[in-house]
Amino acid sequence: MKDLSVCRQQFPSLYRMTENGEPLIYLDGPGGSQVPYSVIGAISEYYTRHNANTHGQFVTSQESDQIIAQARSDVKAFLGSGADGSISFGQNMTTLNFLLSQAIGATLQPGDEIIVTDLDHDSNVAPWIALENRGIIIRRVPVTVAGTLNLDEFEHLFSNRTRLVAVGWASNAVGTVNPLDTIRQWTKDVGSLFLVDAVHWAPHGPIDVSRLQPDFLLCSAYKFFGPHIGILYSAPGRLDALPTLRVRPQVPVAPEKIETGTLNHAALAGVSAAIRFIASLTDDPTGDLREQIHGAMQNIYGYEHKLAKRLYDGLRAIPEITIYGPPVNQADRAPTISFTVHGQSSEQVARKLGQRGVLVWDGDFYAMTLVDQLGIRDQGGLVRLGLAPYNTAEEIERTINVVTEVAHGA
Ligand SMILES: Cc1ncc(COP(=O)(O)O)c(C=O)c1O
Structure with missing residues (x-):
């Protein structure tokens, strides 16, 4: 599958660093993606x-x-x-x-x-x-x-x-x-x-x-x-x-x-x-705009799905974590992975991740009834990680490591 992450060079916000000099990892896309220079x-x-x-x-x-x-x-x-x-x-x-x-x-x-x-x-x-x-x-x-x-x-x-x-x-x-x-x-x-x-x-x-x-x-x-x-x-x-x-x-x-x-x-x-x-993320720039968009969206789907699968497998290996929603190996799924950590509120988890430069959302994201039905309202809802074409395989590995530390109480 085509590695789209080279497109991250086009996003000025992605150059931001943590206080420790590590690049921020933007997994907050479901709340709003980052914006390229052209926009x-x-x-x-x-x-x-x-x-x-x-x-x-x-x-x-x-x-x-x-x-x-x-x-x-x-x-x-x-x-x-x-x-x-x-x-x-x-x-x-x-x-x-x-x-x-x-x-x-x-x-x-x-x-x-x-x-x-x-x-x-x-x-x-x-x-x-x-x-x-x-x-x-x-x-x-x-x-x-x-x-x-x-x-x-x-x-x-x-x-x-x-x-x-x-x-x-x-x-x-x-x-x-x-x-x-x-x-x-x-x-x-x-x-x-x-x-x-x-x-x-x-x-x-x-x-x-x-x-x-x-x-x-x-x-x-x-x-x-x-x-x-x-x-x-x-x-x-x-x-x-x-x-x-x-x-x-x-x-x-x-x-x-x-x-x-x-x-x-x-x-x-x-x-x-x-x-x-x-459209620029297509493999075939010779088609009309609709064809380019269609090709690009297939590339985005494939690339994000591959990252999501690795993220899902990595998170599933952490015993303290419960993941919600359909399994990622199912073909039709958005690359949005949400979980709770046993014994910690989702707000606490998101804050600790944020302090380590991993930007994620916590709460119900206005999907209120779902969070009530899942019985996790008292825990502060979900921790949500969303992928975008500008995310990299390295970011996913770093995220899995940081979530593992946080889930273990760090
Ligand atoms: C699935 C879904 N529907 C609707 C909305 C609301 O969109 P807007 O902020 O443009 O009103 C959101 C925003 O997060 C959303 O995720």
């Missing part, structure tokens, strides 16, 4: 040369229009969408999902049902629960002790009142990848909408909306080397049919009709640069 440069270039509002009769405004159009086109290629008008932007995924849920809620009747899951980040649960006050019934898919969706119960939650299923592509807490093709078929069988939270998956593997055919799919550019921008894909016609909240002069059709206020133009320049950075 930083594109944002800086926007403010240096192009800064203006849109739809003006002068050069910087026209360039801003062009930058926004380019970002929509690049995200289309990133997600495999062939449809103009399918890509909307917003402050972040959570805000877009709330705007969407309010608009969809206005089209539903009391007694209509929405299915959410106990595995999901709350940003794909709370926006739907918020519709309960309109008489919408929320059905919840339980999780198994393995950190996977209980598919038997899932299938039984469908009824002729099911109007929408909101499900994550991959768990940001334990790395589970959900069987979206099966779930998509179930939604088709009852004619319900299918909404996918792809925030955690987007940095780690290919997305092809033209094959999966979600009605809506959301992701967030700061998880894939870009700035803080939320992204919404809507299948053709879906957004046009919704009464979104908007000011009266706002364009009343997709993709603009859910974009409240002025977009973050500089960040959108960064989104394009992030996608082009990803």
Whole structure:
């Protein structure tokens, strides 16, 4: 598998050292990845040369229009969408999902049902629960002790009142990848909408909306080397049919009709640069942008998976550690490994790792119900290690050593 870690030279933050002169190990990617020079440069270039509002009769405004159009086109290629008008932007995924849920809620009747899951980040649960006050019934898919969706119960939650299923592509807490093709078929069988939270998956593997055919799919550019921008894909016609909240002069059709206020133009320049950075990790630069992205995402998946497997095996050999989520040798899994250490809170463990220059997250990462179901709330939830293409095999060995010392009480 191709070693992608050479790309780390493009990330200025990775040159930071601990007080002891060792490089920091960034395993905090699930909370937001590091950013390459090209993205930083594109944002800086926007403010240096192009800064203006849109739809003006002068050069910087026209360039801003062009930058926004380019970002929509690049995200289309990133997600495999062939449809103009399918890509909307917003402050972040959570805000877009709330705007969407309010608009969809206005089209539903009391007694209509929405299915959410106990595995999901709350940003794909709370926006739907918020519709309960309109008489919408929320059905919840339980999780198994393995950190996977209980598919038997899932299938039984469908009824002729099911109007929408909101499900994550991959768990940001334990790395589970959900069987979206099966779930998509179930939604088709009852004619319900299918909404996918792809925030955690987007940095780690290919997305092809033209094959999966979600009605809506959301992701967030700061998880894939870009700035803080939320992204919404809507299948053709879906957004046009919704009464979104908007000011009266706002364009009343997709993709603009859910974009409240002025977009973050500089960040959108960064989104394009992030996608082009990803594309540069392909083996075959002769293809079009979509082909390059697809090749790159396969490389990223393979490289991260190899590191994740070594990390998983190394952590599993530490007797004090319990790892959650599906085994890493299973093909379909995000490279996100979470665990608890017997006798220590996850906060303590994360702090000790942080003091030794290994940057990891602890807590529930807003996958609150999962952490409750796993019975580890009192321990402070999970310690989470997330991989990125800029991580190296050496970093994984150093991390296993440091976690071993910490687990042994050091
Ligand atoms: C799986 C998942 N969904 C949604 C979100 C929320 O994304 P945003 O911060 O863009 O609102 C996150 C953020 O961590 C996430 O991991």
